[in-house]
Amino acid sequence: DAGVTQSPTHLIKTRGQQVTLRCSPKSGHDTVSWYQQALGQGPQFIFQYYEEEERQRGNFPDRFSGHQFPNYSSELNVNALLLGDSALYLCASQTGAGAMNTEAFFGQGTRLTVV
Template structure:
């Protein structure tokens, strides 16, 4: 049973560019949440997708956007990259709110470096 898979594992981008990160949830899961983990910090909630809609958003600017596909996989897009966007981006999958919530499983993350 494949767990949560993210791609790519590492990425280097230039300030001002745009980036797309991808996530495939654990088999059977229908909800994807994205988190940003800066170096030495705990993960910070960016947003969650369920039924192909953004359900809740953390304190992140509109430069951060996402999408969920019918197969439950998800993308995180970041526009106009800033140096401060450099972080480990984590995807977590779970079952949707309608089930009362389940434990979240995290992928290995995408390490984004903005130069």
């Protein structure tokens, strides 16, 4: 079992550009959540995808958007990058968006640096 895989591992972008991050969930998982972890901080919830729809969103602007594919993999897109978007982006997968008693498994994250 490959677990949750994210790509790329590192990325450098210029302010104003757009970026796409990718996540493949753990085998058997159908729900993907994205988190932003700024340096020295805990992860902050961005949004969650289940059945190819965004189920809930954290306090992030519309520049942050996502997508889930029929195979449950997901993308996180960020438009008009700001210096403050520099962070580690973590993907977590689990089974069932509404199920409470499930464990979230995390990937190793994508380190995004905006210059």
